[in-house]
Amino acid sequence: MVRYVESLENITARNLRGFFVGWPNPPSPATHLKLLKNSDHVVLAIDSVSGNVIGFVTAISDGVLSSYISFLEVLPGRQRQGIGQELMRRILRRLSKYYMADLICDKPLEAFYTRLGMRAATGMIVRNINRQSGRDQD
Numbered sequence: 001m002v003r004y005v006e007s008l009e010n011i012t013a014r015n016l017r018g019f020f021v022g023w024p025n026p027p028s029p030a031t032h033l034k035l036l037k038n039s040d041h042v043v044l045a046i047d048s049v050s051g052n053v054i055g056f057v058t059a060i061s062d063g064v065l066s067s068y069i070s071f072l073e074v075l076p077g078r079q080r081q082g083i084g085q086e087l088m089r090r091i092l093r094r095l096s097k098y099y100m101a102d103l104i105c106d107k108p109l110e111a112f113y114t115r116l117g118m119r120a121a122t123g124m125i126v127r128n129i130n131r132q133s134g135r136d137q138d
């Protein structure tokens with residue numbers, strides 16, 4: 001069973017193992033917890049038996065017009081069970097009070113987001129790989 005929550009109550013770094021798959025310089029679970037706390041909006045998918053987080057989505061916002069969906073990830077062993085879709089549905093509902101809800105994704109995921117009512121646009125990004133772990137911000 002999976003339950004969805006929009007707060008970090010009772011969540012510790014120990015409940016956050018296994019994320020940032022494939023990242024060369026990933027954040028630690030403690031840094032992950034910190035970025036969840038610092039986000040304006042968060043939705044977690046939690047395994048009801050273990051209490052561990054199996055998926056999460058975060059968004060940041062100026063509180064007036066714009067919001068940006070910064071992270072979405074479902075643990076590899078729990079993918080393709082509708083969890084990512086449900087996390088997105090819930091965060092988009094929360095962000096529907098804003099004019100803008102944006103994210104950046106790779107081309108193969110466009111269909112996933114289109115089905116949720118989003119539309120493709122061109123984006124521009126900067127990535128500082130030496131800051132990827134967030135370690136200096138610990």
Ligand SMILES: CC(C)(COP(=O)(O)OP(=O)(O)OC[C@H]1O[C@@H](n2cnc3c(N)ncnc32)[C@H](O)[C@@H]1OP(=O)(O)O)[C@@H](O)C(=O)NCCC(=O)NCCS
Pocket residue numbers: 072073074075078079080081082083084085086103104105106108109112
């Ligand atoms: C993208 C991601 C969050 C999707 O989560 P999920 O729980 O597996 O997604 P769902 O089960 O809700 O998927 C619903 C549908 O979306 C599509 N889909 C899901 N993941 C996809 C992927 N990686 N590539 C292409 N289509 C995908 C499929 O059509 C899927 O339906 P199907 O299983 O019947 O084929 C998950 O694959 C993930 O964590 N990936 C790694 C991190 C990532 O890429 N995050 C997004 C950053 S923009």
